[in-house]
Amino acid sequence: MWDSYAEIEMKDSRYRSMIKTLSYRLIAITITATITYTLTRNGPLSASIGGLDSLAKLLFYYIHERTWENVKWGRIFDGVDLKQKP
Numbered sequence: 001m002w003d004s005y006a007e008i009e010m011k012d013s014r015y016r017s018m019i020k021t022l023s024y025r026l027i028a029i030t031i032t033a034t035i036t037y038t039l040t041r042n043g044p045l046s047a048s049i050g051g052l053d054s055l056a057k058l059l060f061y062y063i064h065e066r067t068w069e070n071v072k073w074g075r076i077f078d079g080v081d082l083k084q085k086p
Contacts, residue, residue, distance in 0.1 A: 012065075021065060036049045
């Protein structure tokens with residue numbers, strides 16, 4: 001029984017990773033722009049910093065997410081840790 005679970009490999013699609021990346025960045029850009037505006041009281045500067053920061057982090061988060069997709073450690077399928085045998 002347990003050996004059959006070892007054959008199943010769960011992965012997020014690239015589309016799912018991209019949507020997760022975008023939703024996270026929307027939250028992060030708001031935080032960055034708000035902090036920058038609070039410190040500088042300069043709207044255009046805050047928007048520029050928030051935008052540039054987000055573009056860089058979008059790319060690196062996506063790479064990070066796809067790299068972790070290849071790591072099997074900590075994966076659980078239907079409540080069963082695939083690394084543990086009964």
